[in-house]
Amino acid sequence: xxxxxxxxxxxxxxxxxxxxxxxxxxxxxxxxxxxxxxxxxxxxxxxxxxxxxxxxxxxxxxxxxxxxxxxxxxxxxxxxxxxxxxxxxxxxxxxxxxxxxxxxxxxxxxxxxxxxxxxxxxxxxxxxxxxxxxxxxxxxxxxxxxxxxxxxxxxxxxxxxxxxxxxxxxxxxxxxxxxxxxxxxxxxxxxxxxxxxxxxxxxxxxxxxxxxxxxxxxxxxxxxxxxxxxxxxxxxxxxxxxxxxxxxxxxxxxxxxxxxxxxxxxxxxxxxxxxxxxxxxxxxxxxxxxxxxxxxxxxxxxxxxxxxxxxxxxxxxxxxxxxxxxxxxxxxxxxxxxxxxxxxxxxxxxxxxxxxxxxxxxxxxxxxxxxxxxxxxxxxxxxxxxxxxxxxxxxxxxxxxxxxxxxxxxxxxxxxxxxxxxxxxxxxxxxxxxxxxxxxxxxxxxxxxxxxxxxxxxxxxxxxxxxxxxxxxxxxx
Amino acid sequence: xxxxxxxxxxxxxxxxxxxxxxxxxxxxxxxxxxxxxxxxxxxxxxxxxxxxxxxxxxxxxxxxxxxxxxxxxxxxxxxxxxxxxxxxxxxxxxxxxxxxxxxxxxxxxxxxxxxxxxxxxxxxxxxxxxxxxxxxxxxxxxxxxxxxxxxxxxxxxxxxxxxxxxxxxxxxxxxxxxxxxxxxxxxxxxxxxxxxxxxxxxxxxxxxxxxxxxxxxxxxxxxxxxxxxxxxxxxxxxxxxxxxxxxxxxxxxxxxxxxxxxxxxxxxxxxxxxxxxxxxxxxxxxxxxxxxxxxxxxxxxxxxxxxxxxxxxxxxxxxxxxxxxxxxxxxxxxxxxxxxxxxxxxxxxxxxxxxxxxxxxxxxxxxxxxxxxxxxxxxxxxxxxxxxxxxxxxxxxxxxxxxxxxxxxxxxxxxxxxxxxxxxxxxxxxxxxxxxxxxxxxxxxxxxxxxxxxxxxxxxxxxxxxxxxxxxxxxxx
Numbered sequence: 001x002x003x004x005x006x007x008x009x010x011x012x013x014x015x016x017x018x019x020x021x022x023x024x025x026x027x028x029x030x031x032x033x034x035x036x037x038x039x040x041x042x043x044x045x046x047x048x049x050x051x052x053x054x055x056x057x058x059x060x061x062x063x064x065x066x067x068x069x070x071x072x073x074x075x076x077x078x079x080x081x082x083x084x085x086x087x088x089x090x091x092x093x094x095x096x097x098x099x100x101x102x103x104x105x106x107x108x109x110x111x112x113x114x115x116x117x118x119x120x121x122x123x124x125x126x127x128x129x130x131x132x133x134x135x136x137x138x139x140x141x142x143x144x145x146x147x148x149x150x151x152x153x154x155x156x157x158x159x160x161x162x163x164x165x166x167x168x169x170x171x172x173x174x175x176x177x178x179x180x181x182x183x184x185x186x187x188x189x190x191x192x193x194x195x196x197x198x199x200x201x202x203x204x205x206x207x208x209x210x211x212x213x214x215x216x217x218x219x220x221x222x223x224x225x226x227x228x229x230x231x232x233x234x235x236x237x238x239x240x241x242x243x244x245x246x247x248x249x250x251x252x253x254x255x256x257x258x259x260x261x262x263x264x265x266x267x268x269x270x271x272x273x274x275x276x277x278x279x280x281x282x283x284x285x286x287x288x289x290x291x292x293x294x295x296x297x298x299x300x301x302x303x304x305x306x307x308x309x310x311x312x313x314x315x316x317x318x319x320x321x322x323x324x325x326x327x328x329x330x331x332x333x334x335x336x337x338x339x340x341x342x343x344x345x346x347x348x349x350x351x352x353x354x355x356x357x358x359x360x361x362x363x364x365x366x367x368x369x370x371x372x373x374x375x376x377x378x379x380x381x382x383x384x385x386x387x388x389x390x391x392x393x394x395x396x397x398x399x400x401x402x403x404x405x406x407x408x409x410x411x412x413x414x415x416x417x418x419x420x421x422x423x424x425x426x427x428x429x430x431x432x433x434x435x436x437x438x439x440x441x442x443x444x445x446x447x448x449x450x451x452x453x454x455x456x457x458x459x460x461x462x463x464x465x466x467x468x469x470x471x472x473x474x475x476x477x
Numbered sequence: 478x479x480x481x482x483x484x485x486x487x488x489x490x491x492x493x494x495x496x497x498x499x500x501x502x503x504x505x506x507x508x509x510x511x512x513x514x515x516x517x518x519x520x521x522x523x524x525x526x527x528x529x530x531x532x533x534x535x536x537x538x539x540x541x542x543x544x545x546x547x548x549x550x551x552x553x554x555x556x557x558x559x560x561x562x563x564x565x566x567x568x569x570x571x572x573x574x575x576x577x578x579x580x581x582x583x584x585x586x587x588x589x590x591x592x593x594x595x596x597x598x599x600x601x602x603x604x605x606x607x608x609x610x611x612x613x614x615x616x617x618x619x620x621x622x623x624x625x626x627x628x629x630x631x632x633x634x635x636x637x638x639x640x641x642x643x644x645x646x647x648x649x650x651x652x653x654x655x656x657x658x659x660x661x662x663x664x665x666x667x668x669x670x671x672x673x674x675x676x677x678x679x680x681x682x683x684x685x686x687x688x689x690x691x692x693x694x695x696x697x698x699x700x701x702x703x704x705x706x707x708x709x710x711x712x713x714x715x716x717x718x719x720x721x722x723x724x725x726x727x728x729x730x731x732x733x734x735x736x737x738x739x740x741x742x743x744x745x746x747x748x749x750x751x752x753x754x755x756x757x758x759x760x761x762x763x764x765x766x767x768x769x770x771x772x773x774x775x776x777x778x779x780x781x782x783x784x785x786x787x788x789x790x791x792x793x794x795x796x797x798x799x800x801x802x803x804x805x806x807x808x809x810x811x812x813x814x815x816x817x818x819x820x821x822x823x824x825x826x827x828x829x830x831x832x833x834x835x836x837x838x839x840x841x842x843x844x845x846x847x848x849x850x851x852x853x854x855x856x857x858x859x860x861x862x863x864x865x866x867x868x869x870x871x872x873x874x875x876x877x878x879x880x881x882x883x884x885x886x887x888x889x890x891x892x893x894x895x896x897x898x899x900x901x902x903x904x905x906x907x908x909x910x911x912x913x914x915x916x917x918x919x920x921x922x923x924x925x926x927x928x929x930x931x932x933x934x935x936x937x938x939x940x941x942x943x944x945x946x947x948x949x950x951x952x953x954x
Contacts, residue, residue, distance in 0.1 A: 028635070071635065073646070083646060117618040122610055129606055133599055141594040141788035158505070158548065169550070169560055177654055181814035207815075214812045311618035313819035335691045336813060337658035338684075342790035344818050 019054050024062045031071045031082050040082040042072065106420040108453035112249055112396035113205075114444035119364065120311050124356045125347065131354075132346035140342055146334035147326070148175025148318075149342055152349040156318055159352050160304065163361075164280055165290035167297045168320040174329050177340045179276070179305040179317030180211050183241075185332040186274060186301055186319065187215040190239055192328075198274075199240035201229045203250055203427040208276065212241060221430050228254030231262040239272040244292040245280040249427050249439045251390015251398055253289045262292065266299035272322075273300045279308050281361050283393040284369040298322050306348060308395070309361050316340070316348055368395060371442040375454060382458025388440075395443035398424065401436040401461065410438060410461045417460040419453055496531050501539045508548045508559050517559040519549065583897040585930035589726055589873035590682075591921030596841065597788050601833045602824065608831075609823035617819055623811035624803070625652025625795075626819055628826040633795055636829050637781065640838075641757050642767035644774045645797040651806050654817045656755070656782040656794030657688050660718075662809045663751060663778055663796065664692040667716055669805075675751075676717035678706045680727055680904040685753065689718065698907050705731030708739040716749040721769040722757040726904050726916045728867015728875055730766045739769065743776035749799075750777045756785050756871040758838050761846040766870075775799045783825060785872070786838050793817070793825055845872060848919040852931060859935025865917075872920035875901065878913040878938065887915060887938045894937040896930055 030036040042048070045063060049056040063080050066072040073083045132151075140149065147153065153170035160166035176182035187198070198212050202221045213219065220237045222229045228247050231254075234240045242262070244254035254262070266273055275292050283289060293300040302320035310316075321329055333339065351357050372391050379388050379399065390398045401410055407423035414421045422439050425432035438461065445453045507513040519525070522540060526533040540557050543549040550560045609628075617626065624630065630647035637643035653659035664675070675689050679698045690696065697714045699706045705724050708731075711717045719739070721731035731739070743750055752769050760766060770777040779797035787793075798806055810816065828834050849868055856865050856876065867875045878887055884900035891898045899916050902909035915938065922930045 031631075071631070083648075115619060117615040120615070120618050126607055126610060130603055133603060138594040138597070141597050141790040142592060143789045154508075154548070171560075177814040177817065184813060210812060312620045312815075313618040315814065315816065315818040335687065336661060337654040337792065338789075339792065340654065341792040341818055341821050344821060 019052070020058050020062060023052070023054070023059070024066065027062065027066055028071055031066075036082045038082050041078070042080045042082070044079060106415060107418040108420065108449055108456060109444040110414075110419055110421040110440050110442065110453055110457060111444055112422065112439045112441035114441055115312070115395070116444055116446050117311055117313075118446065119367070121356065121360050124360070125310075125351065128351040128354065128356065129343070129347040132350040133343065135350075136342075136346055140346065144339050144342055146330045146339045147171075147173060148340060149345040149349065152345040152352075155349040155352040156304075159357070160291075160302070160320065163358070164277060164288070164304075165294045166302055166320055167294050168302070172321050172323055172326055174319045174321060174326070174333055175340050175345055176317045176319060176333065177337065178307065178312075178315040179278070179303045180207060181336070182303050182317050182319045183208060183211040183274065183276070184215065185329055185336065186303075186325075187212045187217055188332050189325065189328045190272070191215045191217055195238040197237040197239075199229075199231075199234035199237035200429055201241070201243065201247060202429055202433065203248075203424065204241070204243075204429055205248055205427065208241065209429060219429065224250050224252070226252050227258050228252050229258070231258050231265060234265065234271070235269070237271065238269075239274060241274040241276060242292070243276045243278065245277055245283070245289045246390070246393040248276075248278065248394075249390070249396060249398065249424065251392070251394075253392065254292065259292050259295055263296040263299065266296050271299070274303060275300050276303045278303075278305060279394040280304075281309060282365055282368060282395065284365065284372060285392055289393075293320060301325070309357065309364065310348075314344060314348075316344060368443060371450065372397070374451065375440065375442050378451070378454035379458055382455050383462045386458075386461065396439055396441045399438045399440055399461070401438065403435050405436045407432075407436040407438070410436065413460040413463065414438075414457055417456040419457045419460060421457060496529070497535050497539060500529070500531070500536070501543065504539065504543055505548055508543075513559045515559050518555070519557045519559070521556060583892060584895040585897065585926055585933060586921040587891075587896055587898040587917050587919065587930055587934060588921055589899065589916045589918035591918055592785075592789070592872070593921055593923050594788055594790075595923065596844070598833065598837050601837070602787075602828065605827040605831065605833065606820070606824040609827040610820065612827075613819075613823055617823065621816050621819055623807045623816045624648075624650060625817060626822040626826065629822040629829075632826040632829040633781075636834070637768075637779070637797065640835070641754060641765070641781075642771045643779055643797055644771050645779070649798050649800055649803055651796045651798060651803070651810055652817050652822055653794045653796060653810065654814065655784065655789070655792040656753070656780045657684060658813070659780050659794050659796045660685060660688040660751065660753070661692065662806055662813065663780075663802075664689045664694055665809050666802065666805045667749070668692045668694055672715040674714040674716075676706075676708075676711035676714035677906055678718070678720065678724060679906055679910065680725075680901065681718070681720075681906055682725055682904065685718065686906060696906065701727050701729070703729050704735050705729050706735070708735050708742060711742065711748070712746070714748065715746075716751060718751040718753060719769070720753045720755065722754055722760070722766045723867070723870040725753075725755065725871075726867070726873060726875065726901065728869070728871070728873075730869065731769065736769050736772055740773040740776065743773055748776070751780060752777050753780045755780075755782060757781075758786060759842055759845060759872065760870040761842065761849060762869055770797060778802070786834065786841065787825075791821060791825075793821060845920060848927065849874070851928065852917065852919050855928070855931035856935055859932055860939045863935075863938065873916055873918045876915045876917055876938070878915065880912050882913045884909075884913040884915070887913065890937040890940065891915075891934050894933040896934045896937060898934060 045056050045059040049059045063072060067074050071083055072080050074080045150170065152175055153173040156173055157168045157170045160168050195217065197218045197220050199220045199222045200209060201224050203224060220234065222231065222233055222240065224247055228244065229242055231240065242254065246253060262273055265271055273292065277291055280288060280291065291302060293302040299322065304318045306314050306316040319329065375397060376388055376391065379386055385402065387400050388397050401407065407425055411421060411423050424434060424437040424439055522533050522536040526536045540549060544551050548560055549557050551557045627647065629652055630650040633650055634645045634647045637645050672694065674695045674697050676697045676699045677686060678701050680701060697711065699708065699710055699717065701724055705721065706719055708717065719731065723730060739750055742748055750769065754768055757765060757768065768779060770779040776799065781795050783791050783793040796806065852874060853865055853868065856863055862879065864877050865874050884902055888898060888900050901911060901914040901916055
């Protein structure tokens with residue numbers, strides 16, 4: 001049965017004799033699947049009843065039922081419509097990513113922190129879920145340890161030791177609903193212990209900074225150079241939040257001298273280092289830079305995540321805590337939500353244990369290294385004067401624009417070429433003290449769009465402002 | 478290969494030529510699977526090397542590696558041991574449950590809020606997970622709406638309308654990591670809006686009360702009678718937390734008159750009602766008592782959970798919010814952890830959509846109703862003088878002890894009969910103002926243990942204190 005609804009056809013399969021139930025189910029399914037988009041106006045009951053050859057009362061009953069269930073809405077004067085299920089709410093910037101510059105969806109996505117998730121190992125994840133759920137005792141379905149499942153903490157301790165050099169016993173690990181929650185809980189505990197100020201890198205991710213400040217802590221910004229954060233300037237802070245493996249977003253690794261300096265600072269002042277190891281596994285040209293945590297396990301809170309290696313939607317992260325902090329953080333976790341969902345934890349434990357996690361990371365590393373190389377090659381070709389830095393690891397790089405260039409204008413020219421990219425200023429905590437630059441994420445575009453995205457971006461940022469739109473239209477496709 | 482380790486045999490399969498890797502993997506597996514229990518002392522390197530016919534250096538390297546990974550620990554003087562992975566941390570009382578009275582694991586579990594989870598529909602859940610993950614767009618694996626997945630909010634709006642009479646559009650729903658998180662987030666938002674005091678029922682669950690007070694809100698206790706909470710005495714509070722369908726733990730439903738009174742209070746004072754609908758679907762003798770929310774949707778925050786119908790380990794709960802609160806609560810959720818894991822949400826959406834959720838609830842309701850009837854019958858037989866109340870719904874009932882009886886002693890006599898049960902005083906917020914009573918959970922024991930548990934409890938609480946131990950030993954088994 002095909003019914004025209006305000007010019008849009010309703011393809012409804014009405015099988016069987018029970019017309020009312022059939023119509024109800026068909027409409028529900030059409031809305032849920034998105035075939036009937038939010039806001040779509042449905043035919044008047046009289047019209048639909050005539051089209052279907054059923055009583056008008058039947059249609060009215062079905063509409064009323066679906067309005068009650070929230071699928072449809074009815075407003076005086078505008079008839080019956082498909083309910084809006086995704087109203088525009090201010091969605092927070094994702095961790096290590098950010099909303100599109102102008103809120104529009106551009107065709108080519110070069111935003112840091114965004115990912116093309118089509119490579120997520122769905123079959124492997126499901127196989128791990130099946131195995132984990134089959135093996136789990138009934139007690140694993142009940143309330144559990146606020147630190148998370150023992151199986152996952154054991155697997156993580158082994159993995160982090162092996163892959164990141166972290167010194168961790170399972171007892172020191174607290175599994176969180178993403179690393180953002182981990183950082184928020186740590187910030188609460190530090191504030192409750194009287195800490196006032198946290199040092200943060202002068203360019204950092206706003207979502208992380210919010211996790212720190214929302215608990216009432218103040219910030220002290222640390223400058224960043226080619227050796228990483230200037231950890232020596234944190235003396236007035238009680239803790240500092242660092243990205244030692246790959247400074248976000250500028251890119252340098254924290255140098256051995258700075259690491260030693262940070263460890264000395266912590267030992268002498270009793271200060272704490274929060275190590276955000278957000279992309280530590282993804283280093284391309286030499287062995288991974290090990291975790292700072294191993295230098296000073298009593299003073300470092302290590303923060304890790306499955307968002308980079310697997311998918312942000314999993315919302316799985318972890319803390320490795322100095323032993324004296326474990327109980328307080330576990331209590332904060334219990335107050336917040338008792339514990340993170342057990343099934344996902346058991347699945348990840350099995351996924352790590354089976355070796356699938358390592359295999360997936362190895363595969364992904366090759367993919368992203370090739371993307372990194374393509375970025376460098378594309379800029380050498382399309383924008384030869386623009387240096388690309390921060391390329392040793394991760395999923396993003398920094399393109400330094402010529403002095404005097406306007407960052408906002410460059411982002412605008414890219415957008416005019418249908419390319420979403422961000423200015424470095426997006427990540428400035430206090431003020432944007434450096435020259436103009438772009439942060440280019442190379443993990444977000446799909447394979448077939450990536451090369452075109454790079455070419456368009458290179459041309460857009462080297463073109464003169466006035467000519468950008470016309471040149472973009474002639475970019476190779 | 479079988480190796481004796483301090484009198485306990487190590488069954489290690491050492492296949493293949495790569496002895497070191499094989500030994501490492503075999504030991505890791507033995508620890509992880511629990512075959513080598515925490516604290517087990519391993520053979521000295523010299524002994525194990527001789528047993529296996531390998532070099533002592535190889536064994537030492539394997540031990541060092543596994544110590545580094547956290548599987549083993551080494552302490553001077555006590556050699557190498559299997560690491561303790563589940564150190565005794567103060568685990569918080571679960572929602573609507575509580576730890577065993579004396580921390581020991583007793584054989585017969587009659588604790589409220591504990592559940593025999595062997596009936597969890599594992600196959601159905603996995604099938605839903607498979608279907609949901611196969612259907613999910615890649616974008617569903619990324620960062621999402623802080624309110625939760627649209628698919629789940631649509632499914633919940635329909636379900637709650639149908640099953641609980643809740644007036645909900647998907648836009649008003651915020652999916653949380655369990656209802657405890659939902660209540661904690663709501664409490665934060667109310668405090669930030671200047672609210673100072675929340676009315677709570679004089680007997681309530683301590684975990685819920687902690688979720689309210691940990692945000693800095695004060696409590697005002699509301700007395701409870703056979704019509705439910707005395708909502709009229711909340712005038713000085715800006716909000717009240719109620720369990721209208723089945724007061725926890727005393728059992729009455731909030732009467733129609735009290736519901737109307739609460740709605741009037743909210744409308745006149747601008748106060749808010751937080752409706753904890755923790756077991757609303759489990760009513761046995763007549764139609765479910767609908768949600769209070771439908772009476773005053775602009776003034777009621779509805780709190781629901783999958784912990785009762787499915788399993789607490791899922792950590793899935795939801796809020797239905799008055800429209801003006803949605804944005805603030807979504808922001809609080811984003812600050813806390815961005816959003817709840819998407820895979821579990823998609824799975825639950827599919828589980829509801831397919832009808833499996835309703836079928837599981839219908840099945841469970843029959844099981845628990847039969848248990849409820851067995852409880853009443855067992856007390857009529859074994860403890861005829863003890864009235865059982867609060868039995869119209871849910872998973873627990875209240876047994877009123879004779880005046881002058883000591884609640885603690887009765888709990889102790891039950892424990893001496895290997896039965897875990899709690900006194901009503903466990904749930905008193907201010908002071909235990911009622912006569913002695915026990916809160917009996919009838920969902921926790923396994924099928925084969927349940928009847929025995931009831932008989933033992935009935936005998937234990939009617940026996941004289943001095944004779945309780947000997948009578949318990951002769952209880953039917």
